Each structure stands twice: as structure tokens, then as C-alpha cells.
Amino acid sequence: MPKLDICFSPELLHLHDLRGKVAVIVDILRASSTIVTALGEGITHVFPVATLEECTAYGREHGCLTAAERDGLPAPGFDFGNSPFGFLDAARPVRGRALTISTTNGTAALRRSLAAEAVVVGAFLNLAAVAAFVRQQQRDVLVVCAGWKGQFCLEDTVFGGALAERLASEFDVSSSDATLAALHLWQQGRADLPAYLLQSAHVRRLNSLEASQDFEFCLQIDAYADVLPVWREDRL
Ligand code: 3SL
Secondary structure, three states: OOEEEEEOOHHHHHHOOOOOOEEEEEOOOOHHHHHHHHHHOOOOOEEEOOOHHHHHHHHHHHOOEEEEEEOOEEOOOOOEOOOHHHHOOOOOOOOOOOEEEEOOOHHHHHHOOOOOOEEEEEOHHHHHHHHHHHHHHOOOEEEEEOOEOOEOOHHHHHHHHHHHHHHOOOOEOOOOHHHHHHHHHHHHHHHHHHHHHOOOHHHHHHHHOOOHHHHHHHOOOOOOOOOOOEOEOOEO
16 A cells, blocks of 8 residues: 655655655645646646746746745745735736746745656645545655745645545555644644634744735635646646
């Protein structure tokens, strides 16, 4: 039976061997949720990049839209920040355009996970699509939590628990303490995720940046149930 394990921070990736595995990259607040929303709203493909310089360069080279965030704020000089609502604004249609995005933790975590056999972006918004993909792959899975500057983040781990629960009959979700812990956290919080996560560090950070509407949006389960950002060559 393939195993589902969870890496609580990209700083712990050196403890895992990604080869032959499916890596599910998670940054619930907000990079993975924003990427799923952008694709769900008609962005054709996404180039996730680690640095702002790469974001500018990709934007020029591919003639695509650009999105960038640092420390929770939109980085100056780009079309969008990292709010999913940027891609829901009827006044700024995005359908049919490509996007490059760079965020503090999420896109960097993705770029650090490319040794995996398959790389997908997971969020509560597309939990069903991720679960279906993983089920079909029948390989060991590592959920890579983007965290915050190397630190553990509750919301990313809770997502890992939600995914583990969906896959529990076909995957080994009990031989890793990390997965067991994530399952316990998910079971604690699932009845009212917004209330459960209200005290988390990143929610407090977003509230102080007046981005609190993003928080509830990103916790919707399966709002984009058929959106599956899969890494292919240089893009999602
Ligand atoms: O670090 C990231 O990748 C971001 O998602 C953080 S924030 O939600 O934009 O603050």
C-alpha cells in the first residue's frame, strides 16, 4: 500500500527522498489557493517562480500576467499580489492569459520539490481533484507544507489531514507520526475550519494586512473541485 507522509516545512525537505513520489505542494494561505483560483477563473497556465527577478523576466519573456507577494503584501511593480480575489475581479478579466507568480513561501516550496515524480498544487479549493490524482498515481505521496519562512503553519498541516482522511482506505496514513498528527488536527478543526484556524499565526497576519476576506475564501472545500495544477516541464 503506498504511503502518505507530510513534510511540515520546506526546511525539513532534506529528510525526505522525493524521487518516485507525488509531491502535493500546499500553501493554503494563500499561494496554492490563489493558483487554483487563477486557473479556475481561466488562466491558461502558471509559471511559479522563486524570485521577484524571475517573475519580472518570465512576464517579459512570455508576455504573461505577473503576480508577486512578499511578507503578505503585493510586491510593487506586478499586475497582482497574492489574493485569490485578484482573479475574481470582473473589471480585470484574466481568461485566456498566462500568469507567472512568486510568493514568499509557496512558490519557493514548489521549486524545491521538483525532484518528485509528479508535482501538484493542493488547496481546500481543489481537494477532490488532488485526491483523485493521487489515487490514480498509486505512488507514495509527500504533502509539502509551505509554512511561513521555515516555520510550521497550522492551516497547511490541517489540509494534509483532510487529504489523508480522503485517501485512508487506499494509502498507509498511519505509519508516519506527521500524518497522524495532521489527521488529528483536521478532525479537531473540520466542523468549523474558520473558527479553528482563527488563532493561527497567518490568519492573524492576514487580518492585520486587511486581507481577512481571503482567509474564509481559501477554506472553502472543493469550490474548484476539478482544477488540478500539475507541473509539466516549466509550468502548471
Ligand atoms: O508565502 C506565501 O507563499 C504566501 O502565500 C503568503 S501570503 O498569504 O501571501 O501572505
